[in-house]
Amino acid sequence: MGLPVVTEVRIHVQDPSLSLDMEVDEGYHLDIPNVSGGSGHALIQAQGVYGAIRAMETLSMLGVQGPDAADPVILPHTPYRIIDRPRYPHRGLMLDTSRSYFPVSDLLRTLDAMAWSKLNVFHWHIIDSQSFPLASEVLPQLAQNGAYSPESIYTRKDVERVVAYARLRGIRVIPEFDAPGHTYIWSASFPDLITCPNVQPNWPDVSAEPPSGQLNLIKKESLELMQKLLSEQAQWFPDTYLHIGADEVNTKCYEQDTSIAAYLHRTGMTVVDLIHRWITQYQTIVGNLGKKVVAWEESVLEYGLTPPPKDTLIQVWKGAKNVGSVIEKGLRVLTSPSDYWYLDCGRGEWLAGPGGGTSWCDPFKDWMRIYSYDPLANLTNPSTHPQVMGGEVAMWSEMTDPVNLDTVVWPRASAAAEILWSGKTDLTGKVRSTAQALPRILALRRRMVRRGIRADMVQMEWCERNPGQCALYPWE
């Protein structure tokens, strides 16, 4: 009797012209005959190519391989008839390439691993206060003076390569041009446009972390700069959405600037008024470039960015409890709560100090903590659920660089990916448990390592060999 294998996959795509956007149909049907007695043909049917791609990943997940790389992939438990589509249309991973630079090869490898988990948005937090790796051609000085080194840059070709590579895997690329905060490094090229640049040693007075520095909100040149940069970048990044940041704008940074203080005194405006006006104008620039806006939660919850266009996406990060606040404003939400989905938490303190110790968002979010989060948590009114468009795990790079990237991101990001694809509850309304997910994430981690991703450990080998025997009881 032969091994239970699938020797051929037939794929039927109804409309090959479907373009990749948030509304794209990723559903599919996957039929696998009973192959227990030998080989057989699988059939995939999908509206578009992106559904077919997801079906192929499902097929890959169903396969079981022995411990040796040369072992065939067998398909136990056939037949299957799978009718599947994602619970949320936006399933993302955010990567910060400013605090640490990652070569393009790292980004491509990350996109591969994202596709294996059916993640479909690469939120590229490409610039920040620490370095400016984006080699704009209209403002070349920004990278020339702001990249960590001449090698630590992304050229137009690099961006196009990343976008194309992602698209082939059904992954959209949304770049973030975070402003007006998180812009210190722009001062290397435009010193007059940055307020409170690198205040030392009292940076905590004016910034969440060093180096401090924010775009000057009363100089019209700061918006003109954004206009110039984004007019170019709207071309480089074809996605419908563009992230404007608008997080962590420090009011004291502006208050301690004498010309801004005088301006506020003269006009009777508050700093928040100023931030509100500026980000509203920034939002308009992006809108006029034909893009929809993504912004961090402060834009609406603290700076009063209202009313933004209905198709704006507000990304919640300060805590799961804030999802409801954005929902109440009638806006659409992406969930990236730092208390569940921040991959950087709990790995110690990077700011030097006497005793070291804890990170700002302790403890470490292990895969079970990540898996325990429901993007719909506390939204008691089901009519608001459609406002939750999905979520993202966030990889801030204070303590992550190419050396440990894989280990910090994988397989934890995949735990969120499963919630985003399948929902926190199954079709019967039952909450998905870590008990059910454990064998899947163990298998996924093995598969990732075999495919060249240095994914972190989930459980020791004894636990893998003795399913269900490494648990805290009672456990369901």
Added chain:
Amino acid sequence: MGLPVVTEVRIHVQDPSLSLDMEVDEGYHLDIPNVSGGSGHALIQAQGVYGAIRAMETLSMLGVQGPDAADPVILPHTPYRIIDRPRYPHRGLMLDTSRSYFPVSDLLRTLDAMAWSKLNVFHWHIIDSQSFPLASEVLPQLAQNGAYSPESIYTRKDVERVVAYARLRGIRVIPEFDAPGHTYIWSASFPDLITCPNVQPNWPDVSAEPPSGQLNLIKKESLELMQKLLSEQAQWFPDTYLHIGADEVNTKCYEQDTSIAAYLHRTGMTVVDLIHRWITQYQTIVGNLGKKVVAWEESVLEYGLTPPPKDTLIQVWKGAKNVGSVIEKGLRVLTSPSDYWYLDCGRGEWLAGPGGGTSWCDPFKDWMRIYSYDPLANLTNPSTHPQVMGGEVAMWSEMTDPVNLDTVVWPRASAAAEILWSGKTDLTGKVRSTAQALPRILALRRRMVRRGIRADMVQMEWCERNPGQCALYPWE
């Protein structure tokens, strides 16, 4: 004008025959002339070869290399006249190769990195409850039935290779044969000798973690087995010391065994009496093999292993506060406090449960936390200080395997290494600060990565390029 480089190192060793043991002289003199105007010769003088090895590492640490691998290593700030010797004779790293198996190549790479930090003891926690990778030749069934796979073993040749490789780097190898707890996997070969084997699902009643199982203390065969195994292993591992474990012996495991309960009833002994008797006999076996004993703190603090021979080393792990308790008994101490020096802490929970979350020894011990520990803390009587022989950082492998080994261990282990070599206070009695250590650990991490160790990040590149600007103030 030439680059400031050293072109030659002259080494004078007084007694090339010095053998490697805890008392070996690791001191050295290192003289480097002023090479600012060009090249020069360095001179190393040492009592023995192991001092010369440490001097070479110091020389390597003084070198500064540009960002390109092809850049020469230059020596700024010459001349130097360094007179150096270690503060503590025992400076160790413990690695658990039972919960995860590590190929010999991982061990050799780890020994390299240890030498770069002047660590001099590789505490090989070679076996435990999860797997038995040691291919004993007198008891071959232990590995045949207990290794994760036929490939996941250490043969006699492997052990000899590790020991020889370590010796050339001035590193002693101390194997641990942990008993009577942590021995479940022996049941695969000797089922009659293991009490409470793999109790499920209520393993917490009888064990610190799954799988439960301890050597039966009333069967004489359990000691005969140790005698047989250690008679062989005392040959494989030439070091003067051998670690007997004796940690975490669960009393309930024995109490729930009907034959042991009957024995206790008949003899009027308590379980602790039984443990006391057994580990005392175990200690005698090891002593009769010509070895000195290392044991975990419970041996004396909980099971009353008194009076052990004066040269016994007691390894404290439950918390820094316990160092004093061992000192008070007049015993010699190794410090491995889990609240400072456990590398496995804070990386999430590996036991599956509903919410995941925290590890038993949260938070993560970052390099600053590790560096903040003084092995002499709270020992107010200076006359007891000589009882502290050193310490070890501990790498338990529930969540560490070859994929993430480097990242979890390095460069954090080096922070402890510096305290163990230099002491927590300098020659003037001033406490060494993280501010002073930061540039060294940043440089060390870069050097490790360049040499092929995937050491974890310490600070982001912006901080490295802007020394002193990523700190929490006030900070000294």
